[in-house]
Amino acid sequence: MKTPKKERQRLLINLLEEDPFLTDEDIAAHFSVSVQTVRLDRLECRIPELRERLKSVASQHMQKTVKSLQTEEIFGEIIEVELDDKALSIFDVTSDHVFMRNGIARGHHLFAQANSLAVAVLDDDLALTVRSTLHFEKPVRAGDRVVARAVVRQETLKNKSTVVDVISKVENVTVFSGEFLMYRTTKKGR
Amino acid sequence: MKTPKKERQRLLINLLEEDPFLTDEDIAAHFSVSVQTVRLDRLECRIPELRERLKSVASQHMQKTVKSLQTEEIFGEIIEVELDDKALSIFDVTSDHVFMRNGIARGHHLFAQANSLAVAVLDDDLALTVRSTLHFEKPVRAGDRVVARAVVRQETLKNKSTVVDVISKVENVTVFSGEFLMYRTTKKGR
DNA sequence: CTAAGTGTTATGACCAAGTGCTAATCTGAA
DNA sequence: TTCAGATTAGCACTTGGTCATAACACTTAG
Numbered sequence: 150m151k152t153p154k155k156e157r158q159r160l161l162i163n164l165l166e167e168d169p170f171l172t173d174e175d176i177a178a179h180f181s182v183s184v185q186t187v188r189l190d191r192l193e194c195r196i197p198e199l200r201e202r203l204k205s206v207a208s209q210h211m212q213k214t215v216k217s218l219q220t221e222e223i224f225g226e227i228i229e230v231e232l233d234d235k236a237l238s239i240f241d242v243t244s245d246h247v248f249m250r251n252g253i254a255r256g257h258h259l260f261a262q263a264n265s266l267a268v269a270v271l272d273d274d275l276a277l278t279v280r281s282t283l284h285f286e287k288p289v290r291a292g293d294r295v296v297a298r299a300v301v302r303q304e305t306l307k308n309k310s311t312v313v314d315v316i317s318k319v320e321n322v323t324v325f326s327g328e329f330l331m332y333r334t335t336k337k338g339r
Numbered sequence: 340m341k342t343p344k345k346e347r348q349r350l351l352i353n354l355l356e357e358d359p360f361l362t363d364e365d366i367a368a369h370f371s372v373s374v375q376t377v378r379l380d381r382l383e384c385r386i387p388e389l390r391e392r393l394k395s396v397a398s399q400h401m402q403k404t405v406k407s408l409q410t411e412e413i414f415g416e417i418i419e420v421e422l423d424d425k426a427l428s429i430f431d432v433t434s435d436h437v438f439m440r441n442g443i444a445r446g447h448h449l450f451a452q453a454n455s456l457a458v459a460v461l462d463d464d465l466a467l468t469v470r471s472t473l474h475f476e477k478p479v480r481a482g483d484r485v486v487a488r489a490v491v492r493q494e495t496l497k498n499k500s501t502v503v504d505v506i507s508k509v510e511n512v513t514v515f516s517g518e519f520l521m522y523r524t525t526k527k528g529r
Numbered sequence: 530c531t532a533a534g535t536g537t538t539a540t541g542a543c544c545a546a547g548t549g550c551t552a553a554t555c556t557g558a559a
Numbered sequence: 560t561t562c563a564g565a566t567t568a569g570c571a572c573t574t575g576g577t578c579a580t581a582a583c584a585c586t587t588a589g
Contacts, residue, residue, distance in 0.1 A: 154536070169397070172575065183538050188577085198576055200390060200545090203397045207359070210400035224447070256454050256468040257414070261447035278446040282472045344565070362546065373567050378548085388547055390574085 152180065158190050169202040225262035225297065227269055233301055236270035238262060240295045247291050254289040259325045263315040266299045267329040270313060279310065280330040287324045295319055309333055342370065348380050359392040415452035415487065417459055423491055426460035428452060430485045437481050444479040449515045453505040456489040457519040460503060469500065470520040477514045485509055499523055 152160070157180055164179070165171065173191070177184045191198070197205075225240035240262045246254050260283060268276045289295060297317040305312045310332055317325040342350070347370055354369070355361065363381070367374045381388070387395075415430035430452045436444050450473060458466050479485060485507050492502040500522055507515040 170394070174575085185538055186536085189537080200393075200575070203390075203393045204360070206397040206400055207393045210396055253467060255451075256471075257447055257451035260450045260454070261445075264446050264450070277443060277478065278473075278475050280472070280474050281446075282470070283468075284470050285468050288467060364546085375567055376565080379566080382548095390546070 154190075157182075158194050161187075161190055161196070162194060165196060165202065169206055170199070172199050224258075224265045225295070227266065230269055230272075232270065232272045233306060234270070234303075235301065236266050236299045238266045238269075238297050238299075240297065242289055242291050242293045242295060244291045252290055254291075254293075256283075256285055259285065259289065259295065259317060260327070262295060262297050263299070263317060263325065263327045264329065266297050267313040267315055267327075267331060270299045270301055271311060271331055271333055277332045278329055279332045281327055283325070283327040285325055287319075287322065289319060289324050293319045293324075295324065297325075344380075347372075348384055351377075351380055351386070352384060355386060355392065359396055360389070362389050414448075414455045415485070417456065420459055420462075422460065422462045423496060424460070424493075425491065426456050426489045428456045428459075428487050428489075430487065432479055432481050432483045432485060434481045442480055444481070444483075446473075446475055449475065449479065449485065449507060450517070452485060452487050453489070453507060453515065453517045454519065456487050457503040457505055457517075457521060460489045460491055461501060461521055461523055467522045468519055469522045471517055473515070473517040475515055477509075477512065479509060479514050483509045483514075485514065487515075 160180075161176065164176070171179070173184050173187045176187045180187070190196075196202075225238040227236065227238040230236040240258070242254050242258070246258045248255060263283075264278055264281075267278065295317050296319075297315055299313050299315045302312040302314065310330055313329045313331055315325075315327045315329065316323055350370075351366065354366070361369070363374050363377045366377045370377070380386075386392075415428040417426065417428040420426040430448070432444050432448070436448045438445060453473075454468055454471075457468065486509075487505055487507040489503050489505045492504065495502045500520055503519045503521055505515075505517045505519065506513055
């Protein structure tokens, strides 16, 4: 008996977590036991067959790709926009956004929300950030809902360079503020 | 004939892109044709069978999860660090990082690289960005390799607040510069 | 020593979702 | 009418399994 049954089943779980693509035959070879033994092990550990494993991995993938189109592309959900005037977005901070060591949100996520909002509020084919000044007022943690408000400085709107002020709050306390100097190419349409 | 063959095959490709989990039988029902017709269509379009489709979707997933642990956590690969002095990182811009409309990299990616580097160069349990001023000098595009250099202003090191200057270049041309005022909690160790 | 229990292996019937091949049928246009 | 292209059907075979049943090997308790 190479490895005792219990140990082998523990290893089996790890093995398939790492590589779910193995057939029973592969696994049998790996542990130098018969295919039937592998099947019994899977039965006991409630590990589904190869095809079912792939199905679940694939469906996780589908969920994630849908999610990433929302999460990564927009970075904060934009709630309302009044073009060339003001806009509002919310961003729910999760454990994905914080430093492991201290649980505080990485600055670039707050910046990303604010910057995306500054781009969105100017309805321009080519709105680019040229300069910006940021103030990280208070640390933000997982679970916080950050509400960002962007306001376009009207007196700058005639120019190609426009200033957008963004203030982000958690429960009505300012956690971040930024001033974004944006460059626009096309004139105001519509 | 419900839909002409060519049209049906076009739709088939879209259909499976959306939902790769359909069996030939499902597809046949969807188009009101026989299973054999579906098989011929798949053959012509070189679309693999269900099991192979899931296999490839699942393997994409495995690649992505590995990738995201590297990409999202570190944001630019840190090449060298001299603690409390200077650091260097590179970040390869891909089509994932640019605006679809104009192909220019989103500002927050450049910020993320610079900000991460500013955090990394101060070897502190709790190095937080307090304020920063950014200059987006030139647009960055997919394919560009951005090299960011962070330099710690030595005269600020005694304080809890330290200034880190970051300059990012593409082929030796400055595309971004930022001044990061960082807050540190623990005293200089080691 | 023998019987019982656990773990392992073997065997055969069956299933889902295919591939590959051959053959028959349908259909529209020349 | 004829003929090609599109469609459908049938059958043998493949993979990677399930399920049930049986036969060993080895240890241990009576």
